Amino acid sequence: MKQIDVVGMGPGCREKMTEEAYLAMQQSDVIIGYTVYVDLVRDLFPDKPFLTTPMLRETERCRMAFEEAEKDQRVAMICSGDAGVYGMAGLIYELRESWPEVEIRIIPGITAATGGAAELGAPLMHDFAVISLSDRLTPWEKIEKRLIAAASADFAICLYNPSSKKRSDYLQRACEIMAPYKNPETVCGIVRNIGRDGTETKVMTFAELTVYKVDMFTTVFIGNQETRVIDGKMVTPRGYRDV
Amino acid sequence: MKQIDVVGMGPGCREKMTEEAYLAMQQSDVIIGYTVYVDLVRDLFPDKPFLTTPMLRETERCRMAFEEAEKDQRVAMICSGDAGVYGMAGLIYELRESWPEVEIRIIPGITAATGGAAELGAPLMHDFAVISLSDRLTPWEKIEKRLIAAASADFAICLYNPSSKKRSDYLQRACEIMAPYKNPETVCGIVRNIGRDGTETKVMTFAELTVYKVDMFTTVFIGNQETRVIDGKMVTPRGYRDV
16 A cells, blocks of 8 residues: 555644544554654554654655555655644655555644643633744745734734744744834733643743744744733633623 | 633644643643534533633633632633633633632643644744734724734734635735735745635735635734745745855
8 A cells, every 4th residue: 555644743742633643653664753752652552663864854755655655555744733734745745756556545633832831821712823933944035024914904823833943043033023013911811731741831921922932842922912821821802702 | 719811722623732722622621612613622521511601701700700710619710722812711710800819720732723734734833923813802904013023024914814704805914014024926825724624725926816705714824025836835944055
């Protein structure tokens, strides 16, 4: 069976995986992924062969998946969160032209925007924008434009990849760009290690977020004009209450 | 146990539920939800008591959940898709002040943006905006502003609630508002009945979408400048390939 399932495994723990994602891994002949994600599921499938590549080797990892599928192996290509949100689904389709006989199936998963939101309370609720601060694959000017658009139209905003070793000040830069459109008291929040041991959440103001230090395991939430703190939770009302 | 689990049940089928969502329903004393969603899970839990309210009775439904929890019932309040994306998570927190002793837990689920994306291919992949076209709880002017912001900053866009009996022309209106910022050839797609029997997908141009008739079970995807059609699938490249 020449098939690649591109599997969104969610944050990594069994409970936050869908049944479909779990079964795709269980029924596969080989599981392929970035080393760190593979380590999250190794214990769930102790007898399964795993193939890994380090970070940033996405094309190599996808080619490896096609090469395995070519050998009639059923492949589970795993992605943290959702397969189609900063995951491998797109690249698998892009590369497919060289292996047209391989069947592709995309299996969605809980992405950090919704997984993290559940930990913080209900920060998104209504219209929202998801923006990655990584400029490895997107010019920074485009990221800036999106930050301004999302802030000025009062979207709730979820920021992925707010920091890395080389980009330790990017969250601060992003906040400065959005500052003209955001009240400094706007309710914001961060979640670290979503759905894993040691999940941390913190609710703060936009002004506090601007100087807050985050790492690469953090997801950032910026409220809209309506967002408030209820019992320590970050909550964006949908408006139902007044109806 | 005075507890409400606000459960994102995904599109409705067992395979696209997380383990955590399934267990929350299984371990509950009563499942509460909008009639249509309850009908999707009734067969999974044949011995469970269910309480339902019709559409638009969200506050009544949430109060019902608190009243049951007060009686030491463990409540699963179910939402289609994700609990925190146009779901009940926010309203439950808003109402909680009258029932401070009730514990709340939010359980994320596969929302239409990621569930629908998986059916179409990989339309989101990178930065994206989610916008509901329903003006029941949001002034239309704000929706317009968000459409313009998302289109002009070249987000991939996912539209929820693109149509209803009273709003049959809203998708067309939304497209006309975005038209100055979108090439008519921009790749778009629709998904109907995500993750259920009779799922339908269709890939088309932005010009075609403008005159396309959708119903309330449809989710709409609008590509960014990079989105293309590969083997009939809607794919937004992340840019990995050139790295």
